[in-house]
Amino acid sequence: MRHLSVLTACLIAIATAAQASEPTHTSGHEAAKASAEASSSAGAKASAIPSIKPNIVPPKEGAAASASSGVSASVPGSSEEGESELQARIAKRIAEMREQQKARAAAAAKAKKLADARRREAERVAALPPPPAHGTHWTYEGVDGPANWSKINVDWAACSTGNRQSPIDIRDGMKVDLEAISFDYKPTNFNVIDNGHTVQVNVGGGNYITVGNRTYELVQFHFHRPSEERVNGKSYEMVVHMVHKDPEGKLAVLAVLLERGRAMQAMQTVWNNLPLEKNDTVTPNVVLDLNEILPPKREYYTYMGSLTTPPCTEGVLWLVLKTPMQASPAQMAIFARLYPLNARPIQQAAGRVIKESN
Numbered sequence: 001m002r003h004l005s006v007l008t009a010c011l012i013a014i015a016t017a018a019q020a021s022e023p024t025h026t027s028g029h030e031a032a033k034a035s036a037e038a039s040s041s042a043g044a045k046a047s048a049i050p051s052i053k054p055n056i057v058p059p060k061e062g063a064a065a066s067a068s069s070g071v072s073a074s075v076p077g078s079s080e081e082g083e084s085e086l087q088a089r090i091a092k093r094i095a096e097m098r099e100q101q102k103a104r105a106a107a108a109a110k111a112k113k114l115a116d117a118r119r120r121e122a123e124r125v126a127a128l129p130p131p132p133a134h135g136t137h138w139t140y141e142g143v144d145g146p147a148n149w150s151k152i153n154v155d156w157a158a159c160s161t162g163n164r165q166s167p168i169d170i171r172d173g174m175k176v177d178l179e180a181i182s183f184d185y186k187p188t189n190f191n192v193i194d195n196g197h198t199v200q201v202n203v204g205g206g207n208y209i210t211v212g213n214r215t216y217e218l219v220q221f222h223f224h225r226p227s228e229e230r231v232n233g234k235s236y237e238m239v240v241h242m243v244h245k246d247p248e249g250k251l252a253v254l255a256v257l258l259e260r261g262r263a264m265q266a267m268q269t270v271w272n273n274l275p276l277e278k279n280d281t282v283t284p285n286v287v288l289d290l291n292e293i294l295p296p297k298r299e300y301y302t303y304m305g306s307l308t309t310p311p312c313t314e315g316v317l318w319l320v321l322k323t324p325m326q327a328s329p330a331q332m333a334i335f336a337r338l339y340p341l342n343a344r345p346i347q348q349a350a351g352r353v354i355k356e357s358n
């Protein structure tokens with residue numbers, strides 16, 4: 001019976017060793033290492049176990065001695081039967097342990113494979129180009145300012161790649177006999193919106209300009225401070241942009257430069273109806289006489305440019321009146337409280353033809 005306890009001790013020792021060498025991590029390099037360790041320890045045990053096996057076979061003389069000693073005399077051979085049953089159980093247990101070992105090694109290998117696949121997927125995603133931007137928020141200063149407009153939205157690429165951008169410093173114009181702009185403006189209904197970039201006045205239909213055999217209808221006008229365009233390097237305190245569209249959708253923007261002086265009645269009418277909140281619209285029950293915005297003399301500079309706000313669309317006909325209009329300091333101060341700076345920086349003229357009235 002002594003070697004039964006030796007056998008039991010051996011079994012416990014094997015089981016302990018097997019558990020101690022189990023991998024405890026199943027991810028990444030650890031999983032790889034653990035897997036390698038598991039398979040090498042499994043191999044070590046496989047070679048160790050046969051060397052133990054002979055020891056669990058009871059020596060014949062021991063059995064004989066046991067039999068002759070009469071300890072198990074009442075049940076002859078029962079000790080040997082018990083030991084062989086125990087051997088079978090031990091062999092079965094060892095086989096089970098090997099199976100468990102194999103299963104754990106397989107699980108570790110599977111975990112490593114999964115971790116590798118996840119890593120490869122993360123690398124693949126990291127290598128992808130960024131998704132196209134479709135932002136809509138832009139400003140005149142800071143990170144969303146003019147230098148970055150083209151990065152905010154893929155549809156605003158022209159803001160940086162265009163070569164017909166506005167505003168420009170108007171100089172070296174070709175003095176020619178430009179045809180006069182024909183104005184057909186009349187008192188009109190309007191509404192006022194503070195759109196977060198400027199104060200914009202949307203006007204009712206029926207107000208036209210005709211130039212170059214094209215007739216454009218006034219859609220809206222709005223203000224910038226300071227003036228976006230310069231003339232021979234000089235900028236003005238403010239400018240009014242009157243945005244017109246022809247039936248094909250082509251745009252013509254008439255710019256009226258503003259300097260300090262007498263009050264402008266049309267501006268006062270707009271300021272009287274300023275919305276209290278951004279993006280709110282005020283629709284007053286009065287009419288606006290658009291002719292009050294125009295100077296009496298209407299010579300102009302003209303060139304092809306773009307919208308001066310995103311999406312910076314090109315193909316816009318610019319008409320900049322040479323004679324500035326006036327607004328009072330108090331009227332200008334009102335706009336300055338809302339928009340102290342809402343002018344895009346000057347863009348390269350890039351050899352564009354600029355014409356001006358003689």
Ligand SMILES: [Zn+2]
Pocket residue numbers: 222223224241308
């Ligand atoms: Zn404008």
